Amino acid sequence: MALNSLWARITKIDRLLMLLLIMLAVASLWLSLGRAVGRSVLIYEGETLAFTAPLSQDRHIELQGPLGVTQVEISAGKLRIISSPCQRKICIGMGEIHRSGDLLACVPNRVVVRIEGEEGDYDLLSR
Amino acid sequence: MISSVDEQQSLEKTRQRVFMALFIALAIGLHTFEALLPNPLPWFRIGLANILALTALSIYGLRAMWVLSLSRIFIGSLLIGNLFGPGFLLSLCGGVGACLLMSGGALLLQRGIGLVGLSILGASGHVCGQLFIASLVVVQHQSIWLLLPAFLLFALVSGVLNGLAADLLVDYLLEHPAFAACRKGFGYHHAKG
Helix, strand or coil: CCHHHHHHCCCHHHHHHHHHHHHHHHHHHHHHHCCCECCEEEEEECCEEEEEEECCCCEEEEEECCCCEEEEEEECCEEEEEECCCCCCHHHHCCCECECCCEEEECCCCEEEEEECCCCCCCCCCC | CCCCHHHHHHHHHHHHHHHHHHHHHHHHHHHHHHHHCCCCCCCCCCCCHHHHHHHHHHHHCHHHHHHHHHHHHHHHHHHHCCCCCHHHHHHHHHHHHHHHHHHHHHHHHHHHCCHHHHHHHHHHHHHHHHHHHHHHHHCCCHHHHHHHHHHHHHHHHHHHHHHHHHHHHHHHHHCCHHHCCCCCCCCCCCCCC
């Protein structure tokens, strides 16, 4: 089956739609990467907000969870989890975050750290 | 043997029912087969069952496509064993999203669009439907939409492949005398005779 005959089965509008889809994928990629750098860090132990800290100051934080202590470090404007008592260490493997809306979590130890951004940056707005 | 127009019509209706049953069975087979395939990327399904949805759309029309997709989702879930579970919910929203976009494309563009175009509409609709319900129910966080670019590109590739397969299938089926009364609804028709 020649490739040409397959290409001939795709109508002009089909090709237009393919192009639109590629453009949509690129646009959504660009949007997701272009998010603003965050300002402050929100730290949750379980369901409650334990405390917040600015992203600009270097800091070493220890968080208590059901499994033990998770250590989080803010340095050079980036946040990362250094150690955690979980089994798989996925949270450590996630690396550094610094953009607003970014999130690191150790699910077994119920620790969530999130970066919050400017005033105009909100995840959910209800009126 | 067929003496009146009425008999011919009821014969065609019966044929449609029989073939739709076969198409649905095939779609269910493909759906469950795909669910069993080992996959390094979970949720990135090729969606082979959509080939049958496109075939139903092309030969029998919009309603048949909806019937096929919904039946495939419900019965497939029943067979896999997660009916009304979260996996089923994802599948259902994906399927409805796909059918909505395919219906929109079919109604708005009619003969101008081909099965490949309809297929990528269906694939994109499926992706968006799944991300939508996942953001609401499963993950409950809007950050799931960050996966959209990867999903859309995958939808493009799988959509084109499924569309071509469906186009080939429809052409092949319409050569058979059992489909003599049917016409290919979308895309380029290859002059046969």
